[in-house]
Amino acid sequence: MKNFLCLLLMAFVMACQSLPTIHPSGSGEIHFDCADPFTKHPYRFVHAIEARMPGDVRSSVIGITLVEPAGRFISCAIITAEGMTLWEAESSASGTIIHRALPPFDSARVSQNMLEDIKLVFLPPQGQLYQKGYLSDESKVCRYQEENGDWVDVKENKSGNVEIGLYSSSGALKRQILFKKIAKDIYQSIELQADAIFDYLLLMTLIDAQPIEQESKVNANID
Amino acid sequence: MLKKNYVRLFVFACLLGGLLLTAQNAVTADTHFEKLRLESAKIKTMQADFTQKKFMKILSRPLVSEGRFYYDAPDSFRWEYMTPLRSVVISRSNKTRRFIYSDGKMVEDKSGGAQGMQIVLNDVSGWISGRFDQNPSFNASITEGVNTTITLTPAEKNMAGFIQKIEIVLSPKTATVQSVKIIEDANTFTHIEFHNVQTNKIINPAVFQDVR
Structure with missing residues (x-):
């Protein structure tokens, strides 16, 4: 009976999860460009990353x-x-190499x-623009639907900060990314909150950003 | 048949030659290591600044970190990075703790990273006291030249997967560690150089206890 009640409660909670409602502006017109925080050119970023995990466990690494x-x-x-390399991987249309x-x-x-987290931060959604409008807090939002059914909201709030929300096909929030507008470079300070079986928060602070020249890019990636 | 025997003989000769050479080197190396241990026994404390350069294929220029380290024989250690990522590892009486800079202050990293550092720091303490050949996880060899270079190669296959070798260059005058190069693979290595080295200068014990 107890298990049944737990299941019922979980089903109820799941049913309550839904995508934030998008509505047109007061005038009913939507005239804005979707926020586009994603890098347009080949770039190399080095970030200090502080990871915060349940139980107030904190650790830091460097991400390239x-x-x-x-x-x-x-x-x-x-x-x-x-200086110890813990993880190194790459992802492209042809697959993933660890x-x-x-x-x-x-x-x-x-x-x-x-890799999915990193793509969410640096690359635009691959899916089609599904809806455009305003959230209840008056943030401008563009909603994309990905091929796997997930939803990606790219929003710009009233103070100019850009946020990305990743939702499952059923509307459950999976990731929230906040690009803090504290400097010229949008990648200066990023917060990534993961709502998953194992919740975590990543605080990324830019150490270095370099545009990649064609020649050095080839040297860096293709041997 | 004859060809097969020649091959066997050749292999045997190579193996025997190799064994003799290794044995001869081992005797010489043992003497060198003993000499280093005697030299290093004079070091009671040590402190230095260091510059660490991380080289990787993904980086067009090395990632440079700077910091300071303190050692008090036999087992007190402080390894502190100032830039680009502030962090401190302190070790005293075999208890190692790691601290990171978070929310404007230093907080303890309880993720387990310090345990890994304890293993590394035990090795570093060993190097400072001249015990280069005492860790069974590594095979140690020594090359004498302008500088003395100790090369450590993993004895176990598991470790060889992530560290190919470690090269430690000693200062010709003081036999203290001048630089360490940790080679992970053909494209990835970390080079640490020590500067402003001071030995046998009294270090406040709080250095190994307090992190602010």
């Missing part, structure tokens, strides 16, 4: 991301402050989730 938006190519690495994965990154699922 090489993004080539045209080919949706991402190459990334996570290293400790002491070059190195030491604990706690040594499972295919963790690697895949990390």
Whole structure:
């Protein structure tokens, strides 16, 4: 009986999860460009990443991301402050390659989730624009539906900060990304909140950003 | 048949030659390591600044970190990064703790990362006290030249998967560690150089206890 009640409660909670409602502006007209925080050119970013996990466990690493938006190519690495490479992987249209994965990154699922998080931060949604309008807090939002049924909301709030929300096909919030508008570079300060079986918050602070020249990009990626 | 025997003989000769050479080197290396241990026994405390450069294929230029380290024999250690990511590892009486900069202050990293660092720091303490050949996880060899270079290669296959070798260069005058190069693979290595090295200068014990 107790289990049944738990299941019923879970079903009720799941049923309550839904995408935020989008409505037109007061005048009913929607005239704005969708927020576009994504890099347009090949770039290399180095971030200090603080991870906060349940139980107020905090740790920090350095993340290196090489993004080539045209080919949706991402190459990334996570290293400790002491210089040890914990994880190194790349993703492109032709698939994913994990070059190195030491604990706690040594499972295919963790690697895949990390690559998906990185793509969500740096690459625009692949899906079609589904809806455009305003949220109840007057943020401008553009909603995309991905091929797997997930929804991606790219929104700009009244103070100019850009946020990304990733929702499951049933409307459950999976990821929330906030690009803090504290400097000229939109990648200066990023917060990524994961709502999953294992919740975590990543606070990313930019250490270095370099545009990739064609020559160095080739040297960096293709041997 | 004859060809097969030649091959066997050749292989045997190579193996025997290899064994003799290794044995001869082992005797020489043991002497060198013993000499280093005697030299290093004079070091009671050590402190230095360091510059760490991380080289990777994904990086067009090395990622440079700077920090300071303190050592008090036999087992007190502080390894502190100032830039670009502030973090401190302190170790005293075999208890290692790691701190990170968060919300404007240093907070303890309880994710388990410090345990891994404890293993590394035990090795570093060993190197400072000249015990280069005492860790069974590595095979140690020594090359004498302008500088003395110790090369550590993983003894176990598991470790070889993520560290190919470690090269430690010693200062010719003081036999203290001048630089460390940790080679993960053909494209990935970390080079740490020590500067402003001071030995046998009294270090406040709070350095190994307090992180602010």
